[in-house]
Amino acid sequence: MEINIGKSDFERALPVGTSAHEEVFEGIAPAIEQEIALTKLNILGDAGEERLEEAGKESVLYQSCVHYICVTAFLSVLRQLDLVLTPTGFGIVSTQEVSPASKQRVDALDGTLRTRRLQLLGMLLNLLRSPKWGETKQANQSIAYLYDEYTFFLRGKATNLTYQDWNSMLSSIESADEYLRSRISDLQMDEVLRLYRRNETEKVQKFIDKIVRYTDVFASKGMSIANQIALRNVLNIVDSDLDTFNIYAGSSAYKANHHENFQNTKESSAFLFNG
Known part of the structure; x- marks a missing residue:
């Protein structure tokens, strides 16, 4: 099943802020594509993709999968980005007049994302549990x-x-x-x-x-x-x-x-x- 993730999906997936500047999404897009491939390979497998297809894109299963991918991808590049954190969202430093977020704030965001990733993984795996998926190597590993x-x-x-x-x-x-x-x-x-x-x-x-x-x-x-x-x-x-x-x-x-x-x-x- 094809999994498409846009900027609005990315924003909804994150437990912090309400908006991400376009450059943030552009910076993380390659990581999202990579994580889609890894999630299909290591968690979903063919049986999991079939369940996503059957459930549909409006289902809790599909949304949990998308959110898991977004959070995992963001975590993988978080410390490579010069983020500016605000009460409503975040962006990337683009001028010398703006300083990146402090290490303390980035560490706090990192911890929040790691916790959210595990919660989403738990939800995703619980929704995948089924006779066909349950017999796969992905189920055994996960x-x-x-x-x-x-x-x-x-x-x-x-x-x-x-x-x-x-x-x-x-x-x-x-x-x-x-x-x-x-x-x-x-x-x-x-x-x-x-x-x-x-x-x-x-x-x-x-x-x-x-x-x-x-x-x-x-x-x-x-x-x-x-x-x-x-x-x-x-x-x-x-x-x-x-x-x-x-x-x-x-x-x-x-x-x-x-x-x-x-x-x-x-x-x-x-x-x-x-x-």
């Missing part, structure tokens, strides 16, 4: 964990989270996922993640909710606290529905969790004889 950008920025109640908060959260997301895989099995976690990417979570949504809760507790209070009530709630979900979580039911993780009783028989190498 949604690596059940706790993703959408969960962090848009699903919770907090509204003041920043890209720095997300960066701090990443290690907990990775560590929590690694530990849960040891308790539930890699194959079962991969299957739930596949269903999440496909947006077919009806039977596993409660499990995903408990995973999110476990990860939040893991990040805020540490592993030892998370492995009390939060972990128990996760395991209760899978243990109470072994038909849905049948991969887990047949795994060594299930056996380890339930400490199968040792059978003291003559055939056992550790047979105990009480005469």
Whole structure:
């Protein structure tokens, strides 16, 4: 699908100001074209482009994609531009009488854009989730964990989270996922993640909710606290529905969790004889 981005699209995408001088858009236009190509290659793929086509240019999906591209492109060239920042917008320094924005103001804009980029990425990926896109390499690369950008920025109640908060959260997301895989099995976690990417979570949504809760507790209070009530709630979900979580039911993780009783028989190498 062809993605066309004009100056008005660029202005609407940015979380700061209301207008950009023509020279700003001209300066960023090559970066926008490059980012369109990268987004198609790394995020959309053929299946994602089909979803954009089906949704139409007035859809939330298409607009989220356009805004993500604009913000990402602007970030890539932000520090190369001699910007003038005003309460209503920004331009590029064109005379010696006008000084570029201070480093402090550019840093603040950079931080705002980085946060907005992650929010838009979360929205875009959440809207792309579908049976066809969910089986693509783009889906596998973009949604690596059940706790993703959408969960962090848009699903919770907090509204003041920043890209720095997300960066701090990443290690907990990775560590929590690694530990849960040891308790539930890699194959079962991969299957739930596949269903999440496909947006077919009806039977596993409660499990995903408990995973999110476990990860939040893991990040805020540490592993030892998370492995009390939060972990128990996760395991209760899978243990109470072994038909849905049948991969887990047949795994060594299930056996380890339930400490199968040792059978003291003559055939056992550790047979105990009480005469």
